[in-house]
Amino acid sequence: MITVKGPVIAGIGAVGGVIAGFFGGWDAALITLLIFMGVDYITGLIVAGVFKNSTKTDSGALGSNAAFMGLLRKGMVLLVVLVACRLDIMIGTNFVRDAVVIAYCVNEMLSIVENMGLMGVPIPEAITKAIEILKKKSETEDKNGGKE
Template identity: 30%
Template structure:
């Protein structure tokens, strides 16, 4: 029993230390990375079940995930550069403190994309999917898209406040 309690205490201390180190956003990144793995596994399983698995498609899936990671890194660097510019440019002041914006938005968008793909894979594996589940993921992704569109509207659209 002492070993179990020591294990629980170690895990709790590790989670507390990681939360102190990277905050809520770090856990979102961890969830996204876990969902990338789950998506890859369920996608491969669904392809195997359908008899359509191919190493080329598997490699394409990995390259897709690598591209997602690069996009998140670019968003993080963009946040860093904007933060440094705002603190270094004389006369430029915002009515709020800017720490990050793009990276959380991009990570959450990719997280929801992975979630939607996992839901599709679950269906392809033959498991029933609650009708509201896919709708909820789509609604959340639309909300993230709307937030992004408010800061960078597509050509021909007016910026809404």
């Protein structure tokens, strides 16, 4: 069994803290976005690998290129969140990052629902209502500059 020493754990924590700081802090919004991104990626792999019903490949089966492109897109989403956070710092607000994270959460949730549909999983009405609420919140923040 490999044991990790205290300074190594502290170093990993420090690096993680710095990265989280770049993204505006390790808050519920960022955690939710990362969870949604992970769930979307995993459900996409299941749709393609198990159900062979993916809309991303001609055969509907799992394709390494499509999987890699999915990871690249998720990386680009995180870069947009980073840019939004930096814009907030420049203009002295916190609404740009929040609006961006909410918009991407809605997008990820829509993709998860689509994947579930491709697997034949029924979607509870509470989920579809939550998506509508998030869409409206995102639109309101876009229009009002974060002031509801």
